[in-house]
Amino acid sequence: MTIERTDVLIIGGGPAGMMTGITAAQFWPDKRITVIRPEEDALVPCGIPYIFGTLGGTEEDLAGRAPFLAAGGTLIVDKVASLDLDEHLATLESGRQLAWERLVLATGSTPFVPPIPGRELDGVFTVIKEYDYLDELLTETLPDLKRLVVIGGGFIGVEFSDELRKRDIEVHIVEMQSQLLAASFDSDACSIVEQKLRDNGVFVHTSVTVKQIAADPSGKKVEGVRLGDGRLIETDAVLIAIGARPNVDLARSTDLTLARSGGIWVDGFQRTRQRLDVFAVGDCAHKQDYFTRQASHALLASQAAAEGRIAGMNLYALRLPRANAGTIAVYASQVGDLAFGVAGLTEASARQIGFEVFTGAARLPDHHPATMPGTHEVYCRLIFDANSERLLGGQIIGGPTTGELINIIGVAIQLHATATDLASFQFGSQPRLTAPVHPIVAACGEALRTRTRCAQTPG
Amino acid sequence: MTIERTDVLIIGGGPAGMMTGITAAQFWPDKRITVIRPEEDALVPCGIPYIFGTLGGTEEDLAGRAPFLAAGGTLIVDKVASLDLDEHLATLESGRQLAWERLVLATGSTPFVPPIPGRELDGVFTVIKEYDYLDELLTETLPDLKRLVVIGGGFIGVEFSDELRKRDIEVHIVEMQSQLLAASFDSDACSIVEQKLRDNGVFVHTSVTVKQIAADPSGKKVEGVRLGDGRLIETDAVLIAIGARPNVDLARSTDLTLARSGGIWVDGFQRTRQRLDVFAVGDCAHKQDYFTRQASHALLASQAAAEGRIAGMNLYALRLPRANAGTIAVYASQVGDLAFGVAGLTEASARQIGFEVFTGAARLPDHHPATMPGTHEVYCRLIFDANSERLLGGQIIGGPTTGELINIIGVAIQLHATATDLASFQFGSQPRLTAPVHPIVAACGEALRTRTRCAQTPG
Incomplete structure (x- = not known):
């Protein structure tokens, strides 16, 4: 040849x-x-x-x-x-x-599958990115599915839970950490997303491990998920989404x-x-x-x-x-009409790796006046390095503009923006398209303001 | 006292x-x-x-x-x-x-009112930002209004035309320049917005001046607008929106x-x-x-x-x-569901003030796959200085994320981003929130690619 x-x-x-x-x-x-x-x-x-x-x-x-x-x-x-x-x-x-x-x-x-007993049973799935595997899952397993347990409370687990819940399936999501999305968001933002999932009818189980995937009497098919605290969640299928x-x-x-x-x-x-x-x-x-x-x-x-x-x-x-400057990790998702996104470090991760930080948050409508049709609330939280004032990360919870708001934060990190840069920046504002005050400007202002006050207060 | x-x-x-x-x-x-x-x-x-x-x-x-x-x-x-x-x-x-x-x-x-004969007639308005003036316009003039001529094809003229057209009023917009929004956008983008207005039933008159606002037989009230080319547009009211x-x-x-x-x-x-x-x-x-x-x-x-x-x-x-670094002019608007925004210089204005430029454009869906509900097309055009590669300006035409896309361009200008910076940047992408490839990255890539080719081609 x-x-x-x-x-x-x-x-x-x-x-x-x-x-x-x-x-x-x-x-x-x-x-x-x-x-x-x-x-x-x-x-x-x-x-x-x-x-x-x-x-x-x-x-x-x-x-x-x-x-x-x-x-x-x-x-x-x-x-x-x-x-x-x-x-x-x-x-x-x-x-x-x-x-x-x-x-x-x-x-x-x-997809990574941890050594959970029962992981080989029929009815246990992972998110394999292959057409045939997923098509079979959709056309053969899904039509009869009444109950599903999702193991892993990251982005993929949350997105699957929300989408399958829309089909009126009973969905449980199990996460070892104390909150869903804990690796990506600070606690206040995690709570908002978690609550939205609960409001949509998803059962959220946090701070709990999975001990075993239990089989039905035949010994071949999944029947439930046994948690570390002893509880059994009965289910027809299990989706493992804890990383790759x-x-x-x-x-x-x-x-x-x-x-x-x-x-x-x-x-x-x-x-x-x-x-x-x-x-x-x-x-x-x-x-x-x-x-x-x-x-x-x-x-x-x-x-x-x-x-x-x-x-x-x-x-x-x-x-x-x-050249590749390293991963900032800019991403976003949505549960129902609630979108959430993150770029760079959370406050928790920044502190953990040794930064001294100051932060600011703001909550504003994404149109103005807020009487405009289709108005969502936008929550913006920014984390800055206390020494250089440089932006380390940010989190947005909002409506359809969340993906691009997070991209603004990503671009600002990559261009080494400081809190002072951003606080006096020009942003466009338009009633049907944006907030009256840009949420990034508002959160920066808040960060600088509370920082100044802290600096003035001894101790 | x-x-x-x-x-x-x-x-x-x-x-x-x-x-x-x-x-x-x-x-x-x-x-x-x-x-x-x-x-x-x-x-x-x-x-x-x-x-x-x-x-x-x-x-x-x-x-x-x-x-x-x-x-x-x-x-x-x-x-x-x-x-x-x-x-x-x-x-x-x-x-x-x-x-x-x-x-x-x-x-x-x-509002600036140029010395057009007839500007003092009843039925001639400007956009005075006072509650009582506007409230009277809304509650007393508007209910009987059948026909309106808007003089001035800038953002305010375009927004008023679109909004009043929604009330089924016959709306004419008259602009001296060869296109609407010509001071803000390059020609291709102007054409898209103009076509959208026309599709919505607005009569667009460009490359024509206003010679006179004509009075009815009483001599007190507006009856029409006489254009520089001799045509008379019959109307009940005139809105002058050509600046302040x-x-x-x-x-x-x-x-x-x-x-x-x-x-x-x-x-x-x-x-x-x-x-x-x-x-x-x-x-x-x-x-x-x-x-x-x-x-x-x-x-x-x-x-x-x-x-x-x-x-x-x-x-x-x-x-x-x-400090105030000077006005970049970041703004956006919408006609129907078509949003459009601009930050910084257009190609025409950049060349006019003496920059050598290179440009790139891209057209992408704002969700992905494009089968996602609510997908709009996004058009992005970027203008760079040929010597420093720095971003000078950009234009977006798209859906609800247009306002924040334009803010990304505004932030990138203010942080001195170059085409190479932006072309290798990390942007988040999420099916329901953003394009598969970020339109700014795609337009940057196109700008660099065509520039390389131009540089390789002698002459």
């Missing part, structure tokens, strides 16, 4: 791989760009929970490959069987062989270095340690936190896409300002 | 005055803060067009004074008859006398310097030239453009509020980073 040639070979066609491909095609128009992935159609990962409610169908959640193809890229549906990094050669399961100049690993992640681990089997078959986090070690341009012509992006790549350089375990499609852009722009020549 | 004492005296209770008052009360808690304004209840200025449609009542558009009163401020309903800046004394129309330590002029602006001029009568009665723009000259802390204890904020204060230091004529409530915050924070001691 003849060896086929490409210039840039990308293994994996999720957000990281496709974004690398699109960016590479844009920035290196003379190069041939190829993506290999196991499925013709890939899913939008963050859309998966919505397949089971709002969207109502797996086929409604397809990630477009049109932009990549339009940019001149080639898509191969296949799997890589083996890699020879010295020879710059990939052998596919079909037997095809591809030679490359630059290789990009974008192999993603797999990088897919690094392919990388492990080579001499590439893995980080202690489990991901493939990469430099600021997403290049692997030993091989400057081999890149890794997305969930399979090691991430460091923007503030501490500690490993970051926030596996986000948006972060994966950002890494894809960085790799794509640096494939054939480095561009210093286009 | 005894002289009453306050510490900070603010003349004018619109957005600039009230924001100065609230900020002063927060940052200088030991000081007495007093606002004088002619009305008990003031209107939200940018809400005024919505009184005539969406809100349906003048009393629905009241600006809250609760935050100012809650912060400990005092509101006096009165007018200032005379000022003695040497004696630090204001005499009110009621005869009361107030002494101050710091004086803030926030006297606003008045600073109210500086009070300032003129003192030795304060006025800028050639017509506004009160202020330094970067909103202090007047001769008197470091006298400030001016909002529409009555001179504004300079962020990029050129030329006079800026964008009179925006949001800019007024930003100036109020700056004055409030600097009343008793200057804070270097809390």
Whole structure:
């Protein structure tokens, strides 16, 4: 069999791989760009929970490959069987062989399943990002489902709980920490989201572990979840959503270095340690936190896409300002019409890693006057470093503009904004589109004001 | 009569005055803060067009004074008859006398009426920001109104046209420039908004002047508008919305310097030239453009509020980073469900003032997958300085997130973001809240990509 040639070979066609491909095609128009992935159609990962409610169908959640193809890229549906990094050669399961100049690993992640007894029973699911698996879940399991236990109170667990509750299923969500979303939000914001879920009829169980997934008399199928405090929640199915681990089997078959986090070690341009012509992006790549350089375990499609852009722009020549500065973790979600988002550090995490902080919060309508139709309340909380006044993080709870409000905070962190910068900034205000005073300005003002007062009060 | 004492005296209770008052009360808690304004209840200025449609009542558009009163401020309903800046004394129309330590002029602006013959006829209106004037317009003129001509195709003209069209009134909008909103948007965006207005049934007349407002046989009441090209548009009423001029009568009665723009000259802390204890904020204060230091004529409530915050924070001691860097002009609006916003320079204005620029645009859904309910298309266009790569301006056309998308662009300009910064930035993405790829990132990528290509192509 003849060896086929490409210039840039990308293994994996999720957000990281496709974004690398699109960016590479844009920035290196003379190069041939190829993506290999196991499925013709890939899913939008963050859309998966919505397949089971709002969207109502797996086929409604397809990630477009049109932009990549339009940019001149080639898509191969296949799997890589083996890699020879010295020879710059990939052998596919079909037997095809591809030679490359630059290789990009974008192999993603797999849901983590902790060693809970009973995890192998029928009726226990994880969020595997594969069309067939999810389509079967939707079309075969869901129609008969009356009760569901979601293990894990992070973003995915919360989104699934909310969506499945809309189908009138009895939903329980179980979280080991004292609050849902505790890794992402400070306590006051967690409480608001938790209450909204409860109002929608979801049973929330916090500060409790899962001891066992119990089987029915046949011993094969799930019948309940036994909690650490002894309670049994009867259920037809269990969804485990407590995180994911990088897919690094392919990388492990080579001499590439893995980080202690489990991901493939990469430099600021997403290049692997030993091989400057081999890149890794997305969930399979090691991430460091923007503030501490500690490993970051926030596996986000948006972060994966950002890494894809960085790799794509640096494939054939480095561009210093286009390096990965570390993960800030900008994300948002929604329960019913209540949206919530976070960027950067929470107050708790900032203090824990050693920052002295000051904070400010504000609560405002998102239209003005508040008599405007469609007005939601926006809650904004900002955390600043006490020494430099630099913004460390922020949390928003609000309506449809929450996603972009959180992006403002993300941009401000990345551009090193201080409280004083933001407090005197110009923001647009328009009755039907925004608050009368921008919530970020209001929260900054509050932070500076209370800080000044603290400084004036001895002790 | 005894002289009453306050510490900070603010003349004018619109957005600039009230924001100065609230900020002063927060940052200088030991000081007495007093606002004088002619009305008990003031209107939200940018809400005024919505009184005539969406809100349906003048009393629905009241600006809250609760935050100012809650912060400990005092509101006096009165007018200032005379000022003695040497004696630090204001005499009110009621005869009361107030002494101050710091004086803030926030006297606003008045609609500009050009010398069009017939402008004095019954049925010719301007957007005077007074409760009684607008309430009369709403309750007495509007119920019988069948046809309206709006003179001026800026934001206010467009908003009024859209709102009044909702009442099934025949609305004509007349603009001298070749497109509506031509001062704010580049041509492609103007066309989209113009088409939307037309789709909603508004008659749009561009590239044409108004020669005369014609009277009915009585000679007293408006009957039509005669255009420069000879056409006559028959109408029951005319709204003139072509800008506003600073109210500086009070300032003129003192030795304060006025800028050639017509506004009160202020330094970067909103202090007047001769008197470091006298400030001016909002529409009555001179504004300079962020990029050129030329006079800026964008009179925006949001800019007024930003100036109020700056004055409030600097009343008793200057804070270097809390200075006014100049007007960027961040604003947005909506016609039907089509929102549009702008921050900074357009491509046309950037080239006109001498920048070499490169630009990029992108068009994306504002949810993902685009099958999500409530998905709008977002169009984003960014303008960069070719030498420094710094962001000079941007335009967004989209749905409900447009206001905050424009604020991201505003923040990025103020923090000196470059195209490369933004192209590799982390943005959150969430199916129900944002685009799959952030429109700003996509437009940046496009700008860099086409620029690289241009650079590679000789000539």
